[in-house]
Amino acid sequence: MTDNQLLLALYRDMRRIRSLEERVSEMFVRSETAGSMLHLSIGEESVAGVCRAMEAKDSFTTHHRGHGIFVARGAEPSRMLAEIAGKANGYCRGKGGSMHIADMGLGHLGANAIVGGGIAHAVGAALAYKRKKQKRVAVAFYGDGAMQQGILYESMNLAALWSLPVLFCCINNQYGMGTRVDRATANLAFDERARAFGLAGEIVDGSDVEQVHEAAERMLANARDGKPGLLVLTCYRFYGHARMDKSPYRDSAEEEQGRRRDPLQSARDKLIARKGAGAESLDALDAEIAAEMDNALEQAIAEHLPDIATMFEDVYAPDQPKPTPLRARLSAILSEMTR
Amino acid sequence: MTDNQLLLALYRDMRRIRSLEERVSEMFVRSETAGSMLHLSIGEESVAGVCRAMEAKDSFTTHHRGHGIFVARGAEPSRMLAEIAGKANGYCRGKGGSMHIADMGLGHLGANAIVGGGIAHAVGAALAYKRKKQKRVAVAFYGDGAMQQGILYESMNLAALWSLPVLFCCINNQYGMGTRVDRATANLAFDERARAFGLAGEIVDGSDVEQVHEAAERMLANARDGKPGLLVLTCYRFYGHARMDKSPYRDSAEEEQGRRRDPLQSARDKLIARKGAGAESLDALDAEIAAEMDNALEQAIAEHLPDIATMFEDVYAPDQPKPTPLRARLSAILSEMTR
Amino acid sequence: MSAVETTYREALRQALIDAMEQDPDIVVMGEEVGLYGGAYGVTKGMLEMFGPERILDTPISEPGFVGAAVGAAMSGLRPVVELMYVDFVGLVMDQLANQAAKIRYMFGGQIGVPMVLRSQGGTGRSAAAQHSQSLEAWMAHIPGLRVAMPATINDAYHLLRHALTLPDPVVFLEHKGLYTQKGMLDVSKPDGPWGKALVRRPGNDVTIVAYSKMVQESLIAADMLAAEGISAEVIDLRTLNPLDDATLVQSVRRTHRAIVVTEAHQTGGFSAELSARLHELCFDHLEEPVVRVAGEDIPIPVSPALERGSVPNAQLIAETGLWLVKRQAPGWAAE
Amino acid sequence: MSAVETTYREALRQALIDAMEQDPDIVVMGEEVGLYGGAYGVTKGMLEMFGPERILDTPISEPGFVGAAVGAAMSGLRPVVELMYVDFVGLVMDQLANQAAKIRYMFGGQIGVPMVLRSQGGTGRSAAAQHSQSLEAWMAHIPGLRVAMPATINDAYHLLRHALTLPDPVVFLEHKGLYTQKGMLDVSKPDGPWGKALVRRPGNDVTIVAYSKMVQESLIAADMLAAEGISAEVIDLRTLNPLDDATLVQSVRRTHRAIVVTEAHQTGGFSAELSARLHELCFDHLEEPVVRVAGEDIPIPVSPALERGSVPNAQLIAETGLWLVKRQAPGWAAE
Numbered sequence A, B: 001m002t003d004n005q006l007l008l009a010l011y012r013d014m015r016r017i018r019s020l021e022e023r024v025s026e027m028f029v030r031s032e033t034a035g036s037m038l039h040l041s042i043g044e045e046s047v048a049g050v051c052r053a054m055e056a057k058d059s060f061t062t063h064h065r066g067h068g069i070f071v072a073r074g075a076e077p078s079r080m081l082a083e084i085a086g087k088a089n090g091y092c093r094g095k096g097g098s099m100h101i102a103d104m105g106l107g108h109l110g111a112n113a114i115v116g117g118g119i120a121h122a123v124g125a126a127l128a129y130k131r132k133k134q135k136r137v138a139v140a141f142y143g144d145g146a147m148q149q150g151i152l153y154e155s156m157n158l159a160a161l162w163s164l165p166v167l168f169c170c171i172n173n174q175y176g177m178g179t180r181v182d183r184a185t186a187n188l189a190f191d192e193r194a195r196a197f198g199l200a201g202e203i204v205d206g207s208d209v210e211q212v213h214e215a216a217e218r219m220l221a222n223a224r225d226g227k228p229g230l231l232v233l234t235c236y237r238f239y240g241h242a243r244m245d246k247s248p249y250r251d252s253a254e255e256e257q258g259r260r261r262d263p264l265q266s267a268r269d270k271l272i273a274r275k276g277a278g279a280e281s282l283d284a285l286d287a288e289i290a291a292e293m294d295n296a297l298e299q300a301i302a303e304h305l306p307d308i309a310t311m312f313e314d315v316y317a318p319d320q321p322k323p324t325p326l327r328a329r330l331s332a333i334l335s336e337m338t339r
Numbered sequence C, D: 001m002s003a004v005e006t007t008y009r010e011a012l013r014q015a016l017i018d019a020m021e022q023d024p025d026i027v028v029m030g031e032e033v034g035l036y037g038g039a040y041g042v043t044k045g046m047l048e049m050f051g052p053e054r055i056l057d058t059p060i061s062e063p064g065f066v067g068a069a070v071g072a073a074m075s076g077l078r079p080v081v082e083l084m085y086v087d088f089v090g091l092v093m094d095q096l097a098n099q100a101a102k103i104r105y106m107f108g109g110q111i112g113v114p115m116v117l118r119s120q121g122g123t124g125r126s127a128a129a130q131h132s133q134s135l136e137a138w139m140a141h142i143p144g145l146r147v148a149m150p151a152t153i154n155d156a157y158h159l160l161r162h163a164l165t166l167p168d169p170v171v172f173l174e175h176k177g178l179y180t181q182k183g184m185l186d187v188s189k190p191d192g193p194w195g196k197a198l199v200r201r202p203g204n205d206v207t208i209v210a211y212s213k214m215v216q217e218s219l220i221a222a223d224m225l226a227a228e229g230i231s232a233e234v235i236d237l238r239t240l241n242p243l244d245d246a247t248l249v250q251s252v253r254r255t256h257r258a259i260v261v262t263e264a265h266q267t268g269g270f271s272a273e274l275s276a277r278l279h280e281l282c283f284d285h286l287e288e289p290v291v292r293v294a295g296e297d298i299p300i301p302v303s304p305a306l307e308r309g310s311v312p313n314a315q316l317i318a319e320t321g322l323w324l325v326k327r328q329a330p331g332w333a334a335e
């Protein structure tokens, strides 16, 4: 693949992410989502650089802002949106929702609503791969806020100590909810933290997807050889923390500047400048993707909600003792009465 | 104070630590301790260098191996031993024991049986001092094993972010139970971890109490000015993890070499070489301390055990609702029966 | 001073402000309590009022900052820590249960840990399995921790004020479904003393015991039951520790029937403690067993109808009451 | 194969060895499980047998390595994690209750987390407040977690073997006071199926329900009661989840009286769940309320006599039984 072909592919990945997130937002406006805890990854599309550098057999865990990562790893948009809407055919049968999307088929070991909660799972997956002599890498995606969770450093130490095929990927979008990263962090050089724990550490410009891809490819190769690392993508969270947050804690000048760090726009500009693609063909691509996502949205909305009885399924494996529904318990107690 | 006077004082502190620990061991052999979870700090006596550099108003938290630190901070040996024996007049009324000795009067905010459990308390104490504009420092003492607990890094980040007067003091005795530090740690340069989190970091030779004292003085002064740091004392755990552990996981050659890193012996040699004290006067000092500790031991053993009813006290403050003893509850239920 | 209408959220906020004005040692700390004003807005505007020395935004380091609060509480401050969701308490149970709760005891009474850990739980926002739980049973099992769960606007204020005078650690659990509810607050008149359960509605045929949001569901259920000619007494527990079983016992010995309602999972929930105590202490006065109406023993699903179905509501409480008192089995009763 | 005499510790060790020989995906991980052989010696010699790829000594990073076990369990391994003391579970409740327990559910049934978390609790070693607790109530409250607490040597082996075949996470809680106890192990003959409570001693006058070490105290109490002419039935719960209330109910409907015994603090403990269920399901068959004999609601003190006094023993169980059945009040009964 030439550089331009790669960049075009990455552009497509990123456009699909943004396009999907716009549909999530629209679905919320149309009151079709399950709840309002919707965290959009607009501005962070260059994670596609990491995702494309991964191999098909690699796996990953994500955080509450993980839609984009999963799209770039091959998610079916309609099933994602269905899950976000709490529908029966969503990735998790309408049980998990936006913050718990997972798909074992695509190596998605799960989004997580606990900040830092999924990081150690990637380490454990890597442990399994190493033990089973599979040449797979597990990638833990998470935000800058999770850089302050202790479990991350326990995980890093374990990964380095055991030479595990894992890549820690921090999406530093400058904010953890309303807290700018420098208000939560004494030393912003996150790469130093990685090195102090015996890992490789690199910080890359998240508005430059090629840079992200290049670093990810290198670090994934190292990880595959048992040299884990931390890759930090510096980017900007374009919108509020969750869909309804209007970010009153930051000013519009900052936002404007932040949104100039647009990985999508910069990829587009480069493609045109490098004659990798014409503006019209990119417009056509965008339109094609928009149609795909519109379609997915309508499909998700048309899907049906889960049957209430399914609520008792999946607590344990199907062949195992199940939870007793409350009404069954009450019946057992109270029907005694009418003796 | 001249260098020699200081070293003599430190020698005395260290001898008192070792002498006390020997009595703990003896008390165990005499079956007079409450349980066998007794962690001796022999080999780590140079913590006295940190303790003596602290001011009277400074406070500290310790870990399960904290006897020595407390002795160097002014503990009454007989009350310590009484607590270790579970006696009524022990520092904690026989409720805490070896792993939970504390004394608010001497600024001892508590030993802790959870590895890493007390570290954040020192950070919180420092927060209180800062807010109350008291020029006090809180010192968190803990072992190399706790360097792998996530809460330490959360605590370091908080301390650095808030510029708190706290000193992290890691006693690296090379072992966490049977695990040598290099089997638990990917990168042994713990000072790098501190710096990566925005703190000062220094590693000093724990067999040289003067070096420990010098570094501690400097780092405590910085901490007092809101520049927290991590001071690592490299030393060797002379004996087993707990009193009964015979350390089958390490060989005697290693132990022999480790025990050559004896801060007490090296202080003694230096004192004699520098004419800070003669061998006889040191012997006399040792004998005086031995007598003090023998005395403390006999006193502790002679003390009485707590009254069983005291068990219901101190769960809550004295003026607050108390727990209902089980027998009182049973009485309330069963005496109804004899209606 | 007389009562004014306000919200649960505002009442909590007012309690914090009034307490902080009186006690300079109170500091508020937690994620987003300052600039953001609290994830649920309870601390809105307080950073401006009290400054960053007393309203501390923390990094996302729950064990670290709860641990720091413990140390601060031992050193002259009275921290109010906000844990954004009670679901995160799994990260801090060591600091809560092994440290805060036991320090006074382990240290032989030398010192206490006067801190308040505020958090919120419950369903109602399709926030899924890790943001919708009711985990009070964990804390209520640990000696040394007081646990308060206000159901009313007036209690939100007064229980929090009282918690902020106590010498021991208090876990103060709000409900995400109550913040916007309106009601009367009289800052000069608590609903009742700390540690006392209150009869929120008197009745004779059955006692319904609840706390937090389930008090409201129980009151609606009592209305429904009244329409069926059943007089239900509704008792609000208010605090789980101290636990006022005397008030419950008094009621149940009179009504001879009881339902205990919690949003938390039934198995191993605090409803079991209440049921056990009532049976132990009212056995000879009971016509029928005390019945628990509680959350299903399943993680909370995200899809709204499933989420709603996983926890009790007024209808279910009323149906249970009707069955218990009048032996009218509901439609879902198994033959 | 016939029964051989061994210890609880050895039975557990044998179970791990036998399971690992059959299932190459089992790995053991935790602090000191390898070179040291386990803090209580359960994994002694296993590093030599299975090598460092399957017996993993971990750093002191409980959340990290329990989290890693969760991920490994999702990726083809079957980890057995040793948490040295159940008292440390406060560090890992997020990984246990929010992650391991809920992953199958949140992900719509796509995958399970077949891991076993082994730990040990209880008093008896003057190990003080942070090393002597019985915290099973926390785990038993969480849907998705199976909880086993073996009382006998044979169960130590067979319940662990069974746990190591299950598709869902199991919390397997041993008792530090049982490790050196001797008894018979028959590797070819489980005491009974997983999830089934067992009558350890049949009787007619009162049912004593217990698990873990309290089964033994209950059996001694039953002897004492027999001397007083009271026939006590002792039931061993074995697993708290699944919870076999049917066996308990059957017994209590026959004996008409029950005592539930746990070492854990009484308030909010699992004894409350058992009491609630028995009352709910046996109400009309009970002569007297089900009574809980449980740990005091205080942290565990270090001084040996206080420590012993803080938890139930055979004497107290027997006294309670005597009072309950024969109305003979013990000396400590309040007038």
Ligand SMILES: Cc1ncc(C[n+]2csc(CCOP(=O)(O)OP(=O)(O)O)c2C)c(N)n1
Binding pocket: A039, A064, A065, A113, A114, A115, A116, A142, A143, A144, A145, A146, A147, A173, A175, A176, A177, A237, A241, C031, C060, C062, C084, C088, C091
């Ligand atoms: C353990 C935990 N603490 C707090 C929260 C609440 N919370 C959700 S997202 C978030 C901010 C996370 O910031 P970051 O990690 O940078 O991710 P981003 O939202 O920027 O993608 C917080 C505090 C949580 N879900 N889990």
Ligand SMILES: Cc1ncc(C[n+]2csc(CCOP(=O)(O)OP(=O)(O)O)c2C)c(N)n1
Binding pocket: B039, B064, B065, B113, B114, B115, B116, B142, B143, B144, B145, B146, B147, B173, B175, B176, B177, B237, B241, D031, D060, D062, D084, D088, D091
């Ligand atoms: C959270 C926790 N995990 C494990 C233990 C068991 N444990 C007690 S001491 C110890 C080793 C600690 O090593 P280190 O921190 O180096 O202190 P040292 O014993 O060397 O003084 C361990 C694993 C514990 N008490 N707490």
Ligand SMILES: [Mg+2]
Binding pocket: A143, A144, A145, A171, A172, A173, A174, A175, A176, A177
């Ligand atoms: Mg962020």
Ligand SMILES: [Mg+2]
Binding pocket: B143, B144, B145, B171, B172, B173, B174, B175, B176, B177
């Ligand atoms: Mg050590």
